[in-house]
Amino acid sequence: MNVMDIFATMEYGPAPESAAPALQWIKERQPFGLFINNQWVTPASGQYIDSINPANGKPLAQVAAANSTDVDAAVAAARTAFETWGKTPGHVRARYMYAIARHIQKHARLLAVLEALDNGKSIRETRDLDIPLVARHFYYHAGWAQLMSSELPGYEPVGVVGQIIPWNFPLLMMAWKIAPALAMGNTVVLKPARYTSLTALKFAEIMQEVGLPAGVVNILTGEASQVGEALLRHPDVNKIAFTGSTDVGRSIRRATAGSGKKLSLELGGKSPFIVFDDADLDSVVEGVVDAIWFNQGQVCCAGSRLLVQEDIADTLINKLRVRMEKLRLGDPLDKAVDMGAIVSPGQLKEIQRLVAQGVEEGAVMWQPSWACPTEGYFYPPTFFTNVAPATSIAQVEIFGPVLVSMTFRTPVEAVALANNTRYGLAASVWSENINLALDIAPRLKAGSVWINCTNMFDASSGFGGYRESGFGREGGKEGLYEYVQPAWEAQGKAQHAVVTNGAATSGEKMFEGMQSIAPEDDDVQTNGHSAWPANGGNGTTGLLPPIDRTPKLFIKGKQVRPDSGYSRAIVDPQQRVIGQVGEGNRKDIRNAVEAAHAASGWTNGTTHNRAQILYYIAENLAIRENEFARRIAQQTGRPLADASSEVEVAISRLFSYAAWADKFEGVVHRPPLRGVVLAMNEAIGVIGIACPDEYPLLGFISLVAPAIAMGNAVVVIPSQQFPLSATDCYQVLETSDLPAGVVNIITGDRDALCQVLADHDDVDAMWYFGSAEGSKLVELASAGNMKRTWVNYGYGRNWLETEQGEGQEFLRESTQVKNIWVPYGE
Ligand code: NAD
Numbered sequence: 001m002n003v004m005d006i007f008a009t010m011e012y013g014p015a016p017e018s019a020a021p022a023l024q025w026i027k028e029r030q031p032f033g034l035f036i037n038n039q040w041v042t043p044a045s046g047q048y049i050d051s052i053n054p055a056n057g058k059p060l061a062q063v064a065a066a067n068s069t070d071v072d073a074a075v076a077a078a079r080t081a082f083e084t085w086g087k088t089p090g091h092v093r094a095r096y097m098y099a100i101a102r103h104i105q106k107h108a109r110l111l112a113v114l115e116a117l118d119n120g121k122s123i124r125e126t127r128d129l130d131i132p133l134v135a136r137h138f139y140y141h142a143g144w145a146q147l148m149s150s151e152l153p154g155y156e157p158v159g160v161v162g163q164i165i166p167w168n169f170p171l172l173m174m175a176w177k178i179a180p181a182l183a184m185g186n187t188v189v190l191k192p193a194r195y196t197s198l199t200a201l202k203f204a205e206i207m208q209e210v211g212l213p214a215g216v217v218n219i220l221t222g223e224a225s226q227v228g229e230a231l232l233r234h235p236d237v238n239k240i241a242f243t244g245s246t247d248v249g250r251s252i253r254r255a256t257a258g259s260g261k262k263l264s265l266e267l268g269g270k271s272p273f274i275v276f277d278d279a280d281l282d283s284v285v286e287g288v289v290d291a292i293w294f295n296q297g298q299v300c301c302a303g304s305r306l307l308v309q310e311d312i313a314d315t316l317i318n319k320l321r322v323r324m325e326k327l328r329l330g331d332p333l334d335k336a337v338d339m340g341a342i343v344s345p346g347q348l349k350e351i352q353r354l355v356a357q358g359v360e361e362g363a364v365m366w367q368p369s370w371a372c373p374t375e376g377y378f379y380p381p382t383f384f385t386n387v388a389p390a391t392s393i394a395q396v397e398i399f400g401p402v403l404v405s406m407t408f409r410t411p412v413e414a415v416a417l418a419n420n421t422r423y424g425l426a427a428s429v430w431s432e433n434i435n436l437a438l439d440i441a442p443r444l445k446a447g448s449v450w451i452n453c454t455n456m457f458d459a460s461s462g463f464g465g466y467r468e469s470g471f472g473r474e475g476g477k478e479g480l481y482e483y484v485q486p487a488w489e490a491q492g493k494a495q496h497a498v499v500t501n502g503a504a505t506s507g508e509k510m511f512e513g514m515q516s517i518a519p520e521d522d523d524v525q526t527n528g529h530s531a532w533p534a535n536g537g538n539g540t541t542g543l544l545p546p547i548d549r550t551p552k553l554f555i556k557g558k559q560v561r562p563d564s565g566y567s568r569a570i571v572d573p574q575q576r577v578i579g580q581v582g583e584g585n586r587k588d589i590r591n592a593v594e595a596a597h598a599a600s601g602w603t604n605g606t607t608h609n610r611a612q613i614l615y616y617i618a619e620n621l622a623i624r625e626n627e628f629a630r631r632i633a634q635q636t637g638r639p640l641a642d643a644s645s646e647v648e649v650a651i652s653r654l655f656s657y658a659a660w661a662d663k664f665e666g667v668v669h670r671p672p673l674r675g676v677v678l679a680m681n682e683a684i685g686v687i688g689i690a691c692p693d694e695y696p697l698l699g700f701i702s703l704v705a706p707a708i709a710m711g712n713a714v715v716v717i718p719s720q721q722f723p724l725s726a727t728d729c730y731q732v733l734e735t736s737d738l739p740a741g742v743v744n745i746i747t748g749d750r751d752a753l754c755q756v757l758a759d760h761d762d763v764d765a766m767w768y769f770g771s772a773e774g775s776k777l778v779e780l781a782s783a784g785n786m787k788r789t790w791v792n793y794g795y796g797r798n799w800l801e802t803e804q805g806e807g808q809e810f811l812r813e814s815t816q817v818k819n820i821w822v823p824y825g826e
C-alpha cells in the first residue's frame with residue numbers, strides 16, 4: 001500500500017500499543033498473592049484462579065483465591081490500622097492520597113494496558129478515561145481529607161469498610177470506593193471482581209511505594225461465594241459498599257439486615273436517552289455511540305433505551321445505522337479501535353440470550369454488516385426497533401452493546417416512557433431548547449441527568465441511583481456521608497444504649513445527656529397523676545370524666561374509620577385506660593400510600609409554600625400547647641413541666657424545618673469541563689415513618705417535619721405506646737392548610753404495620769425508630785423494591801437535643817441528590 005492508496009481509501013492501519021511491559025510485569029509476579037497488611041501473602045486455601053484475556057480467551061495471570069480465613073486476617077489488619085489511621089490528622093491523610101494520585105499518573109501507561117488486557121476494553125478508553133479519572137478521584141478526595149475537620153465537624157469515620165466492586169471499570173470503581181473511605185479516615189478490605197483483579201494488584205504496589213501505613217487498604221482476590229459472602233457477614237466490618245447487579249445488591253441488603261452495618265449500593269440500570277425533534281442529530285449520533293457502545297455497553301448507566309420523538313425517528317434510525325457500519329471493533333490494544341471484547345464467555349452468552357429473547361418478542365434487530373473477530377469474546381453493536389415498552393428487551397438490563405428504541409410524541413409521554421423502569425440510575429436529554437431540557441430533567445427518576453451529553457463522570461459530582469439502582473452517592477461532598485457517622489452516635493453505640501420494644505429499658509445506660517424517659521422508671525411513676533385530673537387540666541373540671549373520644553385514622557386529609565372496625569386501648573403508666581385509637585391494618589396502609597402518592601402537588605409546589613404551612617402548623621400547635629403537654633404527661637406519667645418543654649421543643653423544631661424548607665438547596669459543581677453540574681436535593685417520594693416511643697409528640701414532629709419540608713408525602717405510624725399525641729395533631733393539621741394526603745397517620749401495632757409499609761412497592765423510603773428486631777424487619781423487607789431505609793437498630797436518641805434530634809442528617813435522609821450536567825457552548 002502506498003501513500004496514494006491510503007489517501008484514496010482512508011483505511012486505518014494497525015496502531016497497536018505494546019503489551020510487552022505489562023506481560024513482563026505479570027510474569028515477574030504471578031501467581032499473585034493476597035495483599036494483607038501491606039504484605040503479599042499466599043491464600044489460606046493455597047488455591048489460585050486464572051484471569052483471562054477476553055480478546056483471545058487465553059489465561060493472562062493466576063491470582064489468589066481467598067477464603068474466609070483470609071477475610072478474617074484482612075479485617076483484623078484493617079481493624080488494627082483503623083486505631084491509628086482513624087485518628088491521623090487530615091493533612092497527613094491528604095499527603096498520602098496526593099502521593100497515590102501522583103503515582104497513578106506515573107504508572108498510567110502500565111495501568112491502562114493492564115486494564116485493557118484483563119477486561120477487554122479498548123486502550124483508547126482506559127488511557128483517556130479510566131486512568132485519568134482514577135487519578136482525579138484521588139486528587140479530589142485528598143482535598144476532602146485535608147478539609148474534613150473543618151467541613152464535616154461532628155463526624156467520625158465509620159471504621160472498617162468492606163468494598164465489593166464489579167469488573168466493568170475495575171480500577172475506576174476501586175478508586176470510587178477507596179478514595180472517599182481513606183479521606184474520611186476509614187480502613188478498607190476490598191474485593192475486586194473475579195475477572196479483573198490485575199489493576200487492583202498494581203494499585204497495591206503503588207500503596208507500598210507511597211508508604212501507606214500497613215493494613216489501611218487490604219485487597220482480597222477470589223470468588224464472590226468465598227470472599228464476598230465472608231466479608232459482608234463479618235461482624236467486625238462496619239460498612240459495606242457495593243457496586244454490581246441489582247440482584248446481588250438485593251441479597252446483600254438482606255444478608256446485612258439488622259446488623260447495623262452501614263450500606264451503600266450502586267446497582268444496575270436501563271437508562272433512557274431522550275431525543276426531542278429539535279436536537280442536533282449529528283451530536284445525538286455521537287452521543288448514542290458514547291451512551292451504549294462505550295465499554296461495549298457494559299456500563300451501569302449506559303443509555304440503553306433510545307426514546308425518540310416520532311417525527312424524527314426514521315431519520316435518526318438511518319443515521320445511526322450508517323454510523324454503526326463505521327464502528328471499529330477488534331484488538332483492545334489497537335489505538336484506533338472503538339469497541340473491544342466482552343469480559344467473559346458467560347456475559348457473552350447472557351447478551352446472546354437476551355437478544356434472542358428480544359427477537360422472539362417481535363422486536364426488529366439490526367447489526368452492521370461487518371463480522372466480529374472469531375477469537376475472543378466479541379459481540380457487535382446491536383440496535384432494536386419496533387420495541388414494545390413492556391417487553392423484556394425494553395425492561396431488562398442487558399449489560400452489552402445492545403440499544404433498544406421507542407418513540408414518543410409529547411414531552412409528557414417522553415417522561416412517562418423514561419420513568420417506565422424499576423431502575424433510576426441516569427438519563428440523557430437531547431434538545432436545542434435548554435428550557436425544555438431543564439424542565440424535563442427534574443421529572444426524570446434518575447440520579448444523573450446529562451443534558452446534550454452522556455456518560456460524564458467526575459469526582460466532584462455525586463453518582464448513584466434512584467429506586468432499584470440503589471442508594472448512596474459516590475463523589476462530591478454528598479458522597480462523603482457514606483463514610484462518616486455522627487460523633488454522638490458513635491459514642492452512643494460504644495455505650496450500648498439499647499432500646500427494646502420501643503422504650504428505653506430501665507437499667508440500660510442511655511446516651512450521655514439523655515434524660516431517663518422510660519415509663520416504667522420508678523422515679524417518674526411516683527408523681528402521682530390520676531387519669532382524670534391530668535386530663536382535666538387547670539383544675540376546672542375536677543373529677544368529671546372526660547368526654548370519650550376515639551380518634552380514627554388520618555388518611556387523605558380526613559379522619560376515617562379503620563378498615564378493621566376495631567380500636568385498641570391506650571393505658572397510662574398505672575395501666576388505666578386513657579383512650580382508644582383505631583386499629584389500622586394492611587388495607588388502611590394501602591389507602592394511605594395511595595393518598596400519599598396522589599399528593600404529588602406538594603413535591604412540585606414551591607418551597608416557600610411548604611415553609612408557610614410548617615409555620616402555620618407550629619402556630620396552631622402553640623395555641624394548644626397546654627393541652628398537648630397534659631396529654632404527654634397523662635400518657636407517660638412524666639411531670640407536666642417536662643411535658644411542656646417537649647411541646648416547646650416540638651414547636652421550635654417546626655420552625656427549624658419551616659426555615660430549612662427553602663434553604664436546603666443544592667450546589668453547583670464545577671467539574672473540569674466547560675459547563676456546570678447542578679446538584680439538586682430532591683424529595684424521595686413517599687416515606688413510611690415509624691415513630692419512637694421516647695417522646696410521643698416530639699418524636700413524631702421531628703420525623704414528619706423534615707420529610708414534608710423537603711417535599712415528601714408520609715405515612716406515619718405513631719408511637720404504639722403513646723399514640724394520642726399524634727392523633728391529637730389531626731386537628732392541627734386540618735387547620736393548617738396542609739394539602740390532603742401529605743401526612744397520613746395510621747395507629748395500631750407498629751411493627752405489623754411497618755412490615756406492610758416496608759413491603760409496599762410504592763413506598764420509596766422507610767424510617768423506623770423502635771426496637772432492634774423491628775429495624776431488622778424493615779431492612780429485610782425493604783429489599784423488595786430496594787427502598788431506602790433509616791433505622792435506629794434499637795438505639796435511643798435524645799430527641800430534645802438539637803444535635804441528635806434535628807438538622808442536616810434529617811434533611812439528607814429526606815432527599816436524594818440529582819446531578820444535572822449542563823455543558824456550555826454551541
Ligand atoms: P455482580 O453483581 O455479579 O458482581 C459485583 C461484585 O459482587 C463482584 O465483585 C462479585 O464477585 C461480587 N459478588 C457477586 N455475588 C456476590 C455475593 N453473593 N456476595 C458478595 N459478593 C458478591 O455484577 P457484575 O456482573 O460484576 O457487574 C455488572 C453489574 O454491575 C451490572 O448490573 C451493572 O449495572 C452494575 N454496575 C453498577 C454501577 C453503578 O455505579 N451503579 C457501576 C458498574 C456496574
Ligand code: MN
Nearest residue numbers: 051052118195
Ligand atoms: Mn480478565
